[in-house]
Amino acid sequence: MEKFEAEDKDFEVLFSEKDIQQRVNELAQDISTDYSEDSDNPLLLLGVLKGATPFLVDLSRRIDHPNLLIDYIGVSSYGSETSSSREPKITLDAKIPLNGKNVIIVEDIVDTGYSIAMLLDILNAKKPKSLKVCSFLSKPGKREVEVPIDYLGFEIDPLWVQGYGLDTDEKGRNWGYIAYKK
Numbered sequence: 001m002e003k004f005e006a007e008d009k010d011f012e013v014l015f016s017e018k019d020i021q022q023r024v025n026e027l028a029q030d031i032s033t034d035y036s037e038d039s040d041n042p043l044l045l046l047g048v049l050k051g052a053t054p055f056l057v058d059l060s061r062r063i064d065h066p067n068l069l070i071d072y073i074g075v076s077s078y079g080s081e082t083s084s085s086r087e088p089k090i091t092l093d094a095k096i097p098l099n100g101k102n103v104i105i106v107e108d109i110v111d112t113g114y115s116i117a118m119l120l121d122i123l124n125a126k127k128p129k130s131l132k133v134c135s136f137l138s139k140p141g142k143r144e145v146e147v148p149i150d151y152l153g154f155e156i157d158p159l160w161v162q163g164y165g166l167d168t169d170e171k172g173r174n175w176g177y178i179a180y181k182k
């Protein structure tokens with residue numbers, strides 16, 4: 001059901017479930033088109049745990065590709081509204097080998113950029129055929145290190161957001177909408 005009011009009174013809805021699903025459709029179409037001429041090679045969606053899981057599931061079901069693979073990677077980052085870690089670490093490695101595959105890192109949000117910068121370094125060393133970044137949200141105003149985002153859902157102001165995978169101390173990941181802290 002479409003929610004216009006966040007179920008936590010400290011939060012205000014920023015993107016409704018409908019906004020989100022519409023944007024996911026568009027991103028999936030862009031990705032399907034971009035990889036249509038290389039459909040013999042596997043396209044691996046590599047979701048960053050845990051925040052990217054709802055986005056990755058929705059996206060993967062709408063991408064049209066005959067050889068779509070899914071894997072996950074764990075990265076330590078902060079769970080509260082404290083400052084982001086300058087040295088994020090891999091806490092769980094991907095299982096599927098990346099070499100020779102077209103890989104898209106799927107993230108919930110790019111904030112300072114440290115997590116994506118670290119992932120690009122580590123994953124490029126595994127010699128994928130190509131490596132791109134898809135993030136549902138980005139806060140350019142918070143960036144400390146420049147990173148490429150090849151597919152982006154929405155740019156937002158430097159707000160604290162929760163929902164659609166994004167959490168505050170593990171809470172709110174299950175919301176179908178995204179809300180910001182008032």
Ligand code: IMP
Nearest residue numbers: 084110111112113114115160161166167
């Ligand atoms: P970065 O390394 O600073 O870009 O951090 C990215 C990670 O921080 C994201 O994958 C999220 O897990 C977390 N994060 C950043 N901003 C928010 C937010 O507003 N709400 C919830 N998590 C956030």
Ligand code: MG
Nearest residue numbers: 048049051108
């Ligand atoms: Mg994350």
